[in-house]
Amino acid sequence: HVAAIDKDIATGELANARAIACDFATLPKDLGKFDFLTLHGVFSWVAPEVRQQILEVAKSHLAPGGLLLVSYNAMPGWAHLQPIRGILRQYAALRQGDTVQRIRDALNYMVFIRDKKAKYFEDNPRAAAYVDGLLKQDLRYLAHEYLNQHWTSFYFSEVAEMFGSAGLAFVGSLPIHTNFWDLCVRPEFQELFRTTSNRLVTESHKDFCANTAFRWDIYATEPRVMQSPEERLKQVDDLYFRVARPGISLPHQVNLGVVTSTVQGPLYETLLKVLSKSSLRLSEILKDKSLKGNPAADLIRAVDAGVAMGLFDVTAGPVKITAKPLKGSVAVVSPFNRAVLASDSLGGRPVALASVATGTGHTLGDFDAAILHELTSEGPDGLVQRVDARLAGSGRSLQQEGKPVTDPAARQQLVESACTAFTSTSLPQL
Structure with a gap:
């Protein structure tokens, strides 16, 4: 693993990354403190004494105001498995x-x-x-x-207690929708959540109502609860919101596992129009004339729920929204992204790239990654033909109505549509 990571670091020219081969008890003394710590595929698969070492690392190396993400196998979902x-x-x-x-x-x-x-x-x-x-x-x-020797599934309360002993408090979970109990718990159980605002209680309720088997939890040092819209605008008005993709219409329905939820109504219609034109900060949304008369708390709740349901996206900076394909040559500036595209396009798995525009990771399907790779390596001329030939040569096929498309003309038409959609929707985010 370390050798592979070192190779990726070198190929991607990542001057701010290094791989360290050691256990949690012998980490280098020069590490300092970090704004973000991530523990994925670790906590459930180590011995109790190693988990204690992890808690010591979190206590020592998470900066004030920092966030720690921990994933683990959860109860009660794992009970019967x-x-x-x-x-x-x-x-x-x-x-x-x-x-x-x-x-x-x-x-x-x-x-x-x-x-x-x-x-x-x-x-x-x-x-x-x-x-x-x-x-x-x-x-x-x-x-x-x-086959791992150590394997433990935890109740949420057990993990919260462990990180609490290290001075960290639970602040939320991923995916985003899991922070909205009305999006992940059936209506007949929702009254339970109206009786308390204590997240330690509601998270345990939720896990039993949804039979949670895996959790991605976020803990923080010195978290602050924002009690009002004014406080939120003061603290975190540096994020931008926009429509998740062009062409979204209402009613917008999603199934997030246990509950099927629908977004519709005048408020969401107006928000959709506003955020389809440009990406805006929360304060700019609240000032929009077309939304005048709506209480700030209702608007913020609608935007947050829209993000949770995939209607809106959040970015670190403004992202241009266009319904037209971008013209001309396109270059991938990041050596890391170039290396990932070259190795993982049409590889059968989603491809994760670093997006400067959104300030976060951006995941592409491996077919879209092949389109981007061809576009940036050979240019837009003949893009459809090259992608079509690459697809045919890979042995992969496109699906239509659940069936593989074998007719060459029909396949090329689908490739052309995919190229157009990619250059108008995904490319501006990169």
């Missing part, structure tokens, strides 16, 4: 070969007993269906997830 790990780990221990071969053998065994209707799978149909998802995963990931 924990035997799957036991099946895989116990069977793999009996097999020969490296970890990839052993997890492959263990998967085959689990499929066999599932298909033969072992009592566990008969009594737990969701566990039986879960096996199909495992078969689509990378074997190396499965070995990390299921």
Whole structure:
């Protein structure tokens, strides 16, 4: 892993990054403090003493006002799935070969007993269906997830207590919609959330109502609660909001797992028109004449809910909104982005690039990444033909109505539409 990261750092010319090979107890003394710490794929998969070392690192190296992201396997969602790990780990221990071969053998065994209707799978149909998802995963990931010696799923309250002992407080979770209980909990349970504003209580309620199996939680040192619109504008009016993509119309409906939610009505119609023209700060939205008469709190709530439901995006700076494809040559300035495009386009996985325009990461589908790679390496002339040829040569296919498109003319037409949509929608964000 470290060798691969070092290679990426060198190829991407990242002067502000380095890879350190050590455990949490022996980190270099010159690290200092950080505004952001991230623990992904770590907390549930280490021994208790290592988790304690992690808490010490967080306490020592997270700057005042900094944010820490921790992901972990969560209860109660993992309760009925924990035997799957036991099946895989116990069977793999009996097999020969490296970890990839052993997890492959263990998967085959689990499929066999599932298909033969072992009592566990008969009594737990969701566990039986879960096996199909495992078969689509990378074997190396499965070995990390299921064959690791240490593996713990936590209740939210347990993790909150651990980080609380290190002086950190829970401030929110990802994805964004999980901070809105009315977007992730069915209506019949929502009265529970009106009885208290204590997030430690409501998060536990939510996990049982939604059967949460994985959490991305954010903790902070010295968090401040913004009690009013005025306080929010004073503290965080440096973010910009815009429509997530051109052509969005109302009603806008999304299913976020447990609840299907719909956005509609005059307020959202007006917000959609305003934020389709340009990206605006919250203070600018509140001053817009077409929104006059709406209470500030209602407007802010509508914007936040729109972000949670994928109607609006948040950026660190203003982003030009255009419905027309960009013309002329396009260059990818970042060496890191160039390296990622060259290696991961049409690779079968989403491609994450660093966006200077939005101030954050920007994820492209691997097909859009191929369009961008061709556009920046060879220019716009003949773009559709080159992308079409590259797609055909990769053995991949485009889908239409759930079926692969095999007719060359129809495929090229879809490629042309995709190129036009990409240059008008995704490209301005990069």
